Amino acid sequence: MTALVLLDFDAAGIKQPSRSAIAAATKLGDVHGLLAGTGIAAAAAQAAKIPGLTKVLTVDDAAYDHALAEPLAALLVSLAGGYSHVMSAATAIGKNVMPRVAALLDVQPISDISEVIDADTFVRPIYAGNALATVKSADAKKVLTVRASSFDPVPLEGGNATIETAAGSAGEPTSKFVSAELSKSARPELTAAKIIVSGGRGMQNGENFGKLLDPVADKLGAAVGASRAAVDAGFVPNDYQVGQTGKIVAPELYLAVGISGAIQHLAGMKDSKVIVAINKDEDAPIFQVADYGLVGDLFTILPELDKAL
Amino acid sequence: MKLLVAVKRVVDYNVKVRVKSDHSAVETAGVKMSMNPFDEIAVEEAVRLKEKGVASEIVAVSMGVTQCQETLRTALAMGADRGILVETDVALEPLAVAKMLKALVEKEGIELVIMGKQAIDDDMNATGQMLAALLGWPQGTFASKVEIAERTATVTREVDGGLETVALTLPAVVTADLRLNEPRYASLPNIMKARKKTIDTMTPADLGVDPAPRLTTLSVAEPPVRKAGIKVADVATLIDKLRNEAKVI
Numbered sequence: 001m002t003a004l005v006l007l008d009f010d011a012a013g014i015k016q017p018s019r020s021a022i023a024a025a026t027k028l029g030d031v032h033g034l035l036a037g038t039g040i041a042a043a044a045a046q047a048a049k050i051p052g053l054t055k056v057l058t059v060d061d062a063a064y065d066h067a068l069a070e071p072l073a074a075l076l077v078s079l080a081g082g083y084s085h086v087m088s089a090a091t092a093i094g095k096n097v098m099p100r101v102a103a104l105l106d107v108q109p110i111s112d113i114s115e116v117i118d119a120d121t122f123v124r125p126i127y128a129g130n131a132l133a134t135v136k137s138a139d140a141k142k143v144l145t146v147r148a149s150s151f152d153p154v155p156l157e158g159g160n161a162t163i164e165t166a167a168g169s170a171g172e173p174t175s176k177f178v179s180a181e182l183s184k185s186a187r188p189e190l191t192a193a194k195i196i197v198s199g200g201r202g203m204q205n206g207e208n209f210g211k212l213l214d215p216v217a218d219k220l221g222a223a224v225g226a227s228r229a230a231v232d233a234g235f236v237p238n239d240y241q242v243g244q245t246g247k248i249v250a251p252e253l254y255l256a257v258g259i260s261g262a263i264q265h266l267a268g269m270k271d272s273k274v275i276v277a278i279n280k281d282e283d284a285p286i287f288q289v290a291d292y293g294l295v296g297d298l299f300t301i302l303p304e305l306d307k308a309l
Numbered sequence: 310m311k312l313l314v315a316v317k318r319v320v321d322y323n324v325k326v327r328v329k330s331d332h333s334a335v336e337t338a339g340v341k342m343s344m345n346p347f348d349e350i351a352v353e354e355a356v357r358l359k360e361k362g363v364a365s366e367i368v369a370v371s372m373g374v375t376q377c378q379e380t381l382r383t384a385l386a387m388g389a390d391r392g393i394l395v396e397t398d399v400a401l402e403p404l405a406v407a408k409m410l411k412a413l414v415e416k417e418g419i420e421l422v423i424m425g426k427q428a429i430d431d432d433m434n435a436t437g438q439m440l441a442a443l444l445g446w447p448q449g450t451f452a453s454k455v456e457i458a459e460r461t462a463t464v465t466r467e468v469d470g471g472l473e474t475v476a477l478t479l480p481a482v483v484t485a486d487l488r489l490n491e492p493r494y495a496s497l498p499n500i501m502k503a504r505k506k507t508i509d510t511m512t513p514a515d516l517g518v519d520p521a522p523r524l525t526t527l528s529v530a531e532p533p534v535r536k537a538g539i540k541v542a543d544v545a546t547l548i549d550k551l552r553n554e555a556k557v558i
Contacts, residue, residue: 068475069438070447092468096450099403099435103442108404108523111433121527126431127326131335134527174478175447178463182471191469195558220558228487238453238488239471244432245487247469253557263325270535274555276547282540291538291555294547304544309558 001029001119003085004057006076008067008093009035009043016192017089019050019153021146026052026154027116028085033057033161036064036075044163051159058163063170066177067093071170073100078168080105080141084119090145090248091191102143109143110135114150128244129267148191149250149271183239185224190242193223195253198242198269199235200227202258202279202298206235212302213257219309225249225269227259243268258298261286278302310457310479311417312364314355314389315410315424315436316348316371318380322429332528335430344380347425349387350485353492354455355423356388363457366390368417372401372409378508385503386495392508397520405513405520407439412516414444419480421462426451426484437484447477451486 003025008015018033025031033047036059047056057079063071076097080086086101088094090112102109114132115123121136122144190196197217199209209224217224225247226240242249244267254272259265261277261284269275270289277290280297287293294301320326320335321343327336344352358364369384371377372395381392395409414422427434441448449455449464453472456463462477467486495503513520541547551558 066473069441069450073442092451092466095434096438096448099433099438100442100448102435103404103407103439106404108402109433109435109439110524111435124432125532126529127320127335128429128432129532130326131328132530132532134530135524136527138523138525174445174481175449176476178474178476180468180471180473189470237471238467239469244429253551253555270532274551274557275535275538276551287540288537289535292547292550293538293540294544295540301544305548308544308548 001084002082003028003031003087004079004083005031005033006088006094006097007033007035007043007047008089008091009040013043013046014050015091016153017091017148020148020151021087021089022050022052023151023154024113024116024146025085025087028119030054034076034079035059036061036072037067038062038065046156048161048163049157049159050154050161052154053159053161056161056163057166059166059168061170063173067097068175068177069096069100070175071173072097073104074171075168076101077104079166083141085142085144087144087146089148094145098143098145105141105143107139107141107143108137109145110137111145112147113144114147128264129270130263147248149248183237187217188221188223190223190225190247190249193251195220195222195255196225196242196249196251197222197255197257198225198227198259199230199257200259201229201233203230203235209236212299215306216302216309219306227262227265229262256286256290257302259286260284261289310364310420311366311368312355312358313368313370313414313417313419313422314348314352314384315422316352316369316380316384317345317428318342318371318373318377319345319428319430322346328529328531332530334526334529342376344383345425345428347427347429347485349492350487350489351423351425352384352387352389353490354485357490358457359388364421368393368419370395370410370413372397372406374398381508382503383495385506386500387493391506394508394510395513395516396510397513399520400522401520402522402524403433403435403439404523405518406436407443408518409513409516409520410440411443412518421457421480422482424484426486437482441482444480444482447481449475449477449481449483452483453486453488455483455489
């Protein structure tokens with residue numbers, strides 16, 4: 001059995017969620033990685049060193065730049081023949097492309113797996129993580145996306161995969177990339193950060209995020225996140241959102257500030273190793289999942305924290 | 310341009326779900342059911358496109374048990390023109406739903422499909438992408454903005470690092486993310502009017518689709534419960550605990 005894992009990459013290399021997808025794939029058998037787009041040589045060299053991968057397929061073609069779903073799905077389908085499992089991390093790219101691949105292969109995809117039981121059987125969260133379903137697929141080929149926070153990423157060094165050029169069909173273009181507006185930040189990405197400092201409605205406005213939360217995050221080398229309430233209120237952009245409708249994270253330390261702990265938020269962070277809650281309402285549900293709770297006014301606590309770190 | 314919106318009947322988002330004691334599924338008996346919130350956003354977007362004169366007719370489609378009619382009535386009260394219910398007791402999976410939607414799209418001469426990016430029960434996030442694939446259409450998933458001009462849908466998408474804009478040659482499938490719009494509440498007069506709108510009922514067989522699931526659910530379990538920890542008195546104690554007890558900073 002061999003699994004094909006679509007690898008997410010950027011100028012900095014292979015993205016961490018893809019290394020978690022490889023970790024899940026290694027439980028199934030041999031693993032090949034796929035890199036598609038232009039300027040992939042550096043990423044391919046990096047991928048070749050990832051333990052767990054035995055082969056890295058590269059498709060150097062501008063049709064796959066920006067990871068548009070239509071050409072990328074066509075490519076994956078044309079390569080799928082020799083594979084028992086076609087998979088990716090459940091990132092924006094994976095979630096966009098994989099169901100399309102599955103439909104073209106007449107397969108029911110299994111999204112966001114959090115555990116591999118055997119080649120046909122997987123665990124996945126349903127109802128915003130309030131239940132875990134174990135499902136067995138009757139399809140000959142499996143198409144999967146992997147919940148990155150449920151699998152420790154494989155390391156970047158120690159492997160020795162061969163790099164092989166592949167070709168596939170992108171199909172007739174029906175979509176076009178127009179533009180991207182990406183948040184610029186020197187901080188780590190939410191899904192890869194070891195520490196996350198998140199703010200909720202209690203932050204009161206976006207300015208307070210910059211004034212009070214950012215300095216603490218920077219002292220800790222942390223990423224900054226937010227609850228859906230803070231995003232809906234317009235304090236910060238949507239890509240800050242941690243929760244069922246945002247990003248699912250599991251850092252070493254999650255610091256929830258002014259976040260009450262709605263079910264939808266907890267679904268996105270409750271697998272964090274250590275959770276700290278700072279909230280002035282001592283009955284806030286966030287304290288029920290927090291390892292360390294501090295009841296008090298965040299407007300005095302955050303500056304104190306900043307000073308003490 | 311004729312537009313199709315797909316709406317799913319799910320456990321209301323305010324309900325705290327419970328796993329059945331035999332671990333076969335989540336309890337849905339006697340639980341409040343509503344339209345999937347992302348589908349409400351899809352319906353709203355469709356209605357706005359009709360108000361702008363872009364769409365000529367909105368066909369709302371739901372699939373599942375008889376009670377999905379209520380979900381369709383909600384869509385009709387929000388402004389959809391007519392409904393189609395594909396009735397079945399089979400627990401439908403995205404692949405079967407996508408196949409049946411494809412048949413309806415072809416039958417109705419639909420040029421734009423809008424649906425929620427995912428249903429909040431199975432959290433699959435797949436049907437829109439799968440429908441687009443089966444039709445050979447482009448897809449604009451996780452949409453936060455949709456503009457239709459000439460034969461192009463320009464869709465701004467919520468992606469991991471921010472936003473991305475793509476241009477799709479129509480016909481196309483768009484899946485709605487949270488920030489696309491704020492769905493309207495159906496007014497009482499519109500709810501009354503919706504009662505007079507048509508809902509056609511058909512079966513998967515009428516559409517030539519075998520809805521048998523490909524996945525078997527072996528068990529459904531509660532996630533492990535995280536225990537509450539301790540309250541600390543002040544910042545100094547917190548930092549001490551994080552440094553020396555949890556060793557995470």
